[in-house]
Amino acid sequence: MSTNSFHDYMDPKSRINARQFSDDEEFTTPPKLSNFGSALLSHTEKTSVSQELSNKDDKITKPVFEEMNRSSSRSHPPSSMGNLTSGHTSTSSHSTLFGRYLKNNHQTSMTTMNTNDIEINVGNSLDKSFERIRSLRQNMKEDITSKYTERRSKRFLISNRTTKLGPAKRASTLTSIFDDVPNSSSQLISNLRETTESPLDDPSETKKNSDYESINFGDLNPIQYIKKHNLPTSDLPMISQIYFDKQREENRQAALRKHSSRELLSKTRSSSTPLASSNSLVNKDNSITSNNNSQPRRKISTGSSSSKSSIEIRKVLKENIDADNYSNLKSPVHKIYKETSGYKGSDSEKREVLRNISINTSHADSALQQDNKRLKRSLDDAIIHDNENIKNQEVFYHRPAPKPPVTKKVEIVEPIKSASLSNSRSVITVNDSQYEKIELLGRGGSSRVYKVKGAGNKVYALKRVSFDAFDDSSIDGFKGEIELLEKLKDQKRVIQLVDYEMGDGLLYLIMECGDHDLSQILNQRSNMPLDFNFVRFYAKEMLQCIKVVHDAGIVHSDLKPANFVLVKGILKIIDFGIANAVPEHTVNIYRETQIGTPNYMAPEALVAMNYTQNNENRQEGNKWKVGRPSDMWSCGCIVYQMIYGKPPYGSFQGQNRLLAIMNPDVKIPFPDHTSDNERIPKSAIELMKACLYRNPDKRWTVDKVLSCTFLQPFMISGSIMEDLIRNAVRYGSEKPQISHDDLNDVVETVLRKFADYKI
Numbered sequence: 104m105s106t107n108s109f110h111d112y113m114d115p116k117s118r119i120n121a122r123q124f125s126d127d128e129e130f131t132t133p134p135k136l137s138n139f140g141s142a143l144l145s146h147t148e149k150t151s152v153s154q155e156l157s158n159k160d161d162k163i164t165k166p167v168f169e170e171m172n173r174s175s176s177r178s179h180p181p182s183s184m185g186n187l188t189s190g191h192t193s194t195s196s197h198s199t200l201f202g203r204y205l206k207n208n209h210q211t212s213m214t215t216m217n218t219n220d221i222e223i224n225v226g227n228s229l230d231k232s233f234e235r236i237r238s239l240r241q242n243m244k245e246d247i248t249s250k251y252t253e254r255r256s257k258r259f260l261i262s263n264r265t266t267k268l269g270p271a272k273r274a275s276t277l278t279s280i281f282d283d284v285p286n287s288s289s290q291l292i293s294n295l296r297e298t299t300e301s302p303l304d305d306p307s308e309t310k311k312n313s314d315y316e317s318i319n320f321g322d323l324n325p326i327q328y329i330k331k332h333n334l335p336t337s338d339l340p341m342i343s344q345i346y347f348d349k350q351r352e353e354n355r356q357a358a359l360r361k362h363s364s365r366e367l368l369s370k371t372r373s374s375s376t377p378l379a380s381s382n383s384l385v386n387k388d389n390s391i392t393s394n395n396n397s398q399p400r401r402k403i404s405t406g407s408s409s410s411k412s413s414i415e416i417r418k419v420l421k422e423n424i425d426a427d428n429y430s431n432l433k434s435p436v437h438k439i440y441k442e443t444s445g446y447k448g449s450d451s452e453k454r455e456v457l458r459n460i461s462i463n464t465s466h467a468d469s470a471l472q473q474d475n476k477r478l479k480r481s482l483d484d485a486i487i488h489d490n491e492n493i494k495n496q497e498v499f500y501h502r503p504a505p506k507p508p509v510t511k512k513v514e515i516v517e518p519i520k521s522a523s524l525s526n527s528r529s530v531i532t533v534n535d536s537q538y539e540k541i542e543l544l545g546r547g548g549s550s551r552v553y554k555v556k557g558a559g560n561k562v563y564a565l566k567r568v569s570f571d572a573f574d575d576s577s578i579d580g581f582k583g584e585i586e587l588l589e590k591l592k593d594q595k596r597v598i599q600l601v602d603y604e605m606g607d608g609l610l611y612l613i614m615e616c617g618d619h620d621l622s623q624i625l626n627q628r629s630n631m632p633l634d635f636n637f638v639r640f641y642a643k644e645m646l647q648c649i650k651v652v653h654d655a656g657i658v659h660s661d662l663k664p665a666n667f668v669l670v671k672g673i674l675k676i677i678d679f680g681i682a683n684a685v686p687e688h689t690v691n692i693y694r695e696t697q698i699g700t701p702n703y704m705a706p707e708a709l710v711a712m713n714y715t716q717n718n719e720n721r722q723e724g725n726k727w728k729v730g731r732p733s734d735m736w737s738c739g740c741i742v743y744q745m746i747y748g749k750p751p752y753g754s755f756q757g758q759n760r761l762l763a764i765m766n767p768d769v770k771i772p773f774p775d776h777t778s779d780n781e782r783i784p785k786s787a788i789e790l791m792k793a794c795l796y797r798n799p800d801k802r803w804t805v806d807k808v809l810s811c812t813f814l815q816p817f818m819i820s821g822s823i824m825e826d827l828i829r830n831a832v833r834y835g836s837e838k839p840q841i842s843h844d845d846l847n848d849v850v851e852t853v854l855r856k857f858a859d860y861k862i
């Protein structure tokens with residue numbers, strides 16, 4: 104019997120009772136994936152806070168231990184890893200924070216301050232400006248510290264509350280927990296009391312609390328302290344709160360010390376003649392600085408050094424003012440001090456005199472400006488130092504602070520606020536069109552994306568990117584991204600760019616607005632049963648997006664779930680942050696920098712980057728290799744996460760994950776069952792393996808993956824199957840010896856027939 108006669112038995116009409124039937128899928132009940140939610144949550148790039156909550160066996164201490172480890176590893180990355188982890192954690196200049204603060208809080212009242220340049224124009228009275236600056240700075244510091252406190256508070260609340268829940272439940276409770284997090288520390292303490300297992304209104308506990316207030320931590324962090332003194336873990340939140348309060352106070356003192364010494368130093372340095380005591384002042388300043396630097400990060404301050412150093416500084420100032428050659432000084436600042444040096448009144452009276460001295464000459468104005476610039480620098484330094492301290496003690500939050508808004512081209516107009524209007528509402532003008540903010544949609548490495556309302560109440564997504572205005576490579580990068588978005592404007596799989604405007608250090612993109620990104624969608628489904636139709640649908644959607652990008656000769660190179668948004672039911676790529684055009688006939692391209700997310704990054708990209716970062720010969724730049732196969736790897740990681748609940752190397756934490764991805768000896772497991780003992784179709788495993796070959800050359804192309812069996816399953820009926828088996832048996836009885844070639848023929852023919860039943 105020929106193979107052709109075999110086909111005659113295939114009855115194409117038998118579509119009645121059709122059921123979905125893949126090459127190896129025989130599901131009777133929907134598969135489940137127990138750890139999908141928690142594991143997924145732990146690898147979502149945006150919710151680092153929730154990472155530690157994912158482990159079922161987490162104790163209250165574990166998240167904190169891990170954060171401590173992370174914190175220390177951020178501060179001291181191993182040389183082998185270079186700056187791998189620093190990409191997303193670099194902080195922006197804190198002078199920019201100062202500028203932002205001015206903008207947010209004093210835009211209308213501070214007419215003498217320009218947020219672009221933070222130029223302090225003293226105008227009538229230098230001292231008045233000093234006072235303002237000091238108070239602003241103080242407010243700003245309080246603002247910053249209260250925000251950090253609040254974050255820590257949230258963190259502890261989450262630890263306390265979520266450790267009592269199952270791992271999958273924790274994800275869903277995160278949002279609601281954040282919603283009712285208290286704003287003030289006192290409220291925090293009271294909430295902590297409610298949520299910790301041992302009530303603090305117990306007299307013995309209250310006593311313990313007051314005992315703890317006098318803790319001297321020395322070099323220990325709260326965890327170490329608890330371990331050393333064998334204290335119960337339930338005391339950790341309280342001890343940590345005390346610890347952080349002490350830290351904050353120490354930072355405040357250090358910043359104040361530094362500020363006042365710098366300020367003085369800048370005044371004395373402005374003298375054209377060296378002052379007799381300037382060296383001693385410099386030494387003092389240095390010693391203050393070095394004290395701060397050499398101080399162990401978590402050491403608790405004694406608190407008295409600040410006033411001591413300010414007395415010393417005043418003394419030096421007096422010496423400077425009294426110096427004979429002081430009369431040669433031209434600077435108005437010194438002039439003021441000179442004029443008031445003989446004044447015998449109290450400090451406040453003296454300040455009043457200073458305030459009333461007006462400086463009218465043009466020379467004085469320019470000299471004043473110089474003094475002011477110096478002052479501004481010293482303020483910036485102090486703020487940077489202060490915030491570095493805060494950053495060092497910050498263990499739960501590692502998003503870099505956004506850079507300051509620059510309003511040269513794009514102006515942000517705060518609407519007139521009425522009591523009924525929310526404070527967060529504002530209108531952003533881009534190319535003369537106004538957009539009203541509705542809500543924050545998401546945050547990226549250097550951006551915030553808002554849902555906004557434009558003309559005719561049309562809803563858009565407004566992406567606001569801050570970058571270093573003087574960093575040419577950033578500017579080129581953003582221009583490149585805009586070019587790519589414009590190039591792919593007509594593609595349905597790429598988010599549509601409506602308008603954009605680029606100013607110094609700031610870029611606004613107006614795009615069509617998506618509903619949810621893929622990372623949010625995966626989170627939503629985290630505690631639902633695994634559904635291969637869901638996996639199939641989103642894998643296909645994602646591959647369609649990648650296909651458009653690859654066909655246009657572009658490598659995205661930063662693919663992760665958060666880079667895909669669902670716009671009215673269609674998944675689209677939103678971000679080309681580090682994407683680049685692939686030169687003609689070139690398989691790979693080289694990037695100057697790396698910003699990808701390690702969870703989804705291909706090994707060749709990490710290996711090459713690690714090599715160049717550790718390579719002493721940096722003349723050739725930090726270049727790393729990335730090509731279309733790198734995107735396929737990322738795609739494989741996302742499908743893997745959808746099926747197994749976490750990316751391939753998701754079980755590794757921190758830098759171990761990076762090392763594991765780069766290490767060819769660490770193989771990716773492809774279990775054929777989930778942890779809930781649900782069977783995983785071979786076709787799905789085949790797809791994942793095809794994308795996750797270590798060797799980029801072996802990885803399947805996007806077209807090949809799109810046509811694989813898992814994504815293109817057959818829909819055949821039971822009767823077709825019956826016919827097939829009957830024919831096979833008959834065929835076998837008539838032709839017991841079948842050659843290999845004949846068998847292949849039969850298989851191919853049957854598969855061709857089946858193609859009619861692809862769904």
Ligand SMILES: Nc1ncnc2c1ncn2[C@@H]1O[C@H](COP(=O)(O)OP(=O)(O)OP(=O)(O)O)[C@@H](O)[C@H]1O
Pocket residue numbers: 544545546547548549550551552564566598614615616617618619620661665666668677678680698
């Ligand atoms: N057009 C859009 N519609 C809806 N949400 C969006 C849109 N663009 C961005 N978002 C949301 O904002 C988040 C951050 O956006 P985006 O990835 O573009 O920022 P990014 O700075 O490029 O981030 P990264 O550098 O980390 O990739 C997205 O994950 C998504 O949740």
